[in-house]
């Protein structure tokens with residue numbers, strides 16, 4: 001069985017993330033979507049809320065996907081799941097440097113783990129969780145960028 005781990009902050013999950021997940025499912029039998037915390041960003045949603053939104057958005061794949069929160073070293077999580085693949089999405093060149101150093105560091109720590117990059121779909125090239133939050137905060141319509149549950153949660157969070 002081919003398994004992979006897709007880590008991210010998912011604050012909140014967007015259609016860009018869902019697209020990467022759906023494409024990863026064509027390559028792997030089982031995907032672990034792992035919600036972590038990025039020390040560079042302060043999250044709008046708690047880990048529990050982020051996991052719940054992902055679970056709801058991905059419920060039709062629940063025999064192939066597991067979503068959970070993990071706050072330790074990603075490579076330990078990958079080993080725990082008996083996997084050796086990390087999936088990351090790439091949007092613009094701006095993602096590249098960060099992802100490049102992250103993948104190289106991962107290789108340094110564990111040479112058996114491979115990072116696989118899936119290129120964004122052009123529609124989602126400029127889509128990020130931060131842009132979605134900013135739009136929602138100012139009352140913009142984010143329906144076409146996020147799963148239904150996220151649209152609902154954003155409305156609840158930013159309702160004046």
Ligand code: ADP
Pocket residue numbers: 007008009010011014015016017020038087088089090091095119120121124125126127128129
């Ligand atoms: P992180 O804080 O770990 O970067 P994110 O939730 O922002 O977490 O992103 C998780 C992964 O999904 C990253 O590899 C990111 O590049 C990718 N990603 C985010 N948005 C998109 C998108 N619109 N298209 C493709 N990949 C994306």
